[in-house]
Amino acid sequence: MKARLVRYADLIPCRTAFIDTRTPGSTEKENFTIIGAGVSESADQHVHITERHGFNIGAARQPFGCVNSQHSHDTAEVFVVHSGHWRLPFGPNKEDGSIDIGPGDVASVPIHMFRGFEKLDEGTGFLFTVLGEDDPGKVTWAPAVFEAAAGHGLKLAKGGRLIDTSQGDYSLQDVELAETTADDAAAELKTPPLDKLRDCVVAADAMVANPNSPLAAEGVEEAAVITPTDTGDGFVAGPIAGWWPHRFNLRRLTLKTGAYIPEHARAEVEVIFVQSGTLEVSWDGGALTMGAGDTLSVPIGLPHAFRNTASVDAVAFVVRGGDAPAMPAFVDRAH
Incomplete structure (x- = not known):
């Protein structure tokens, strides 16, 4: 990693x-x-x-x-x-x-x-x-x-x-x-x-959290930025869909202090760019902390979790491969 x-x-x-x-x-x-x-x-x-x-x-x-x-x-x-x-x-x-x-x-x-x-x-x-x-x-x-x-x-x-x-x-x-x-x-x-x-520009203050995101939870928001078509993980096309091909989605992920996204795996490649704050990314056997300006490529199928351990919001942009990403697969460690 x-x-x-x-x-x-x-x-x-x-x-x-x-x-x-x-x-x-x-x-x-x-x-x-x-x-x-x-x-x-x-x-x-x-x-x-x-x-x-x-x-x-x-x-x-x-x-x-x-x-x-x-x-x-x-x-x-x-x-x-x-x-x-x-x-x-x-x-x-x-x-x-x-x-x-x-x-x-x-x-x-x-x-x-x-x-x-x-x-x-x-x-x-x-x-x-x-x-x-x-x-x-x-x-x-x-x-x-x-x-x-x-x-x-x-x-x-x-x-x-x-x-x-x-x-x-x-x-x-x-x-x-x-x-x-x-x-x-x-x-x-x-x-x-x-x-x-x-219509091909979305201002930071116009990005709206999607309550249907599978990552949405207390202190966690995921907003669509580029969505070429309706997706399998609960996003509708827009606000930037494009009349030209993208073949990737772009989202903004925000975690309040202490917020946590449990372990989950993706069927698509995922690249995380930290806009501000710090973001802990963990997986079975390891963890790393990203700071503003850092970029991480998460392998397809790797169960991983996110946590904000700092006293300010963690804001990251996430690029997911393909026009229509699927639902993430959350890991049940109890079994």
Whole structure:
């Protein structure tokens, strides 16, 4: 289980993950690949957990004013704001409006449209991200991103590998460069109406506990955030269902001081990200305590329990594989 735990303090960043890494305004961003291959274009990207989960978990850490350039994904991209205030601008040149998000908010940006993200306030902020599928593919950059990167010595090979032409020791022989996204291709990646995109965001104070959750108990709340369809464990579709595939659910789990969720096993992979407070996770023969910013992957079928032993609420976001998770199987230790 320790090998399935990635503590915030142990995260290994990559500062050369993408083609815009030298573009002014983007030089200070840090990219993290926590679970799965991710979409990094750099061989320097460290992957903490390589096991296939059916989705990818990553993160971004950026200071005030730092920009992640306009790009499009072929699979779902979900942002969970751990800290800081952020703006999501839309369109190849940010011309299609924007949405601002803050701590505890969640945004799922539809596939096949241009988006970026910018840190708005002072200090460093951290975004926890979920990408759909085991292979989320490579990003499609807006045309202007290629132009800006070329001016700082970076080119992109087909297949998504960065080539640094500023070092003097590169060779473009036998390397086929990725073509700049054509204007007509970029035009096909249309931005939905802003009102429709606002339905893809759930603010922290709008997340509502589901009394039908099998985990619900005194001091325990589980709120739906992303539910593509009605599930076997008592959740109805929404508040984010999406007109594009997710193939995972996202929930917010809150435990008051002393609250306990008995041992139970899941038929789906489960990834826990602690938003605030501390959360004890125990199983037969072991336990560990997670703190804010920590990520844990719980194996399918492992009976495990949760407890909040601290004096403040424990708030965690939970990613469960599949569109419709089943009821958990609670363990009866009396027999």
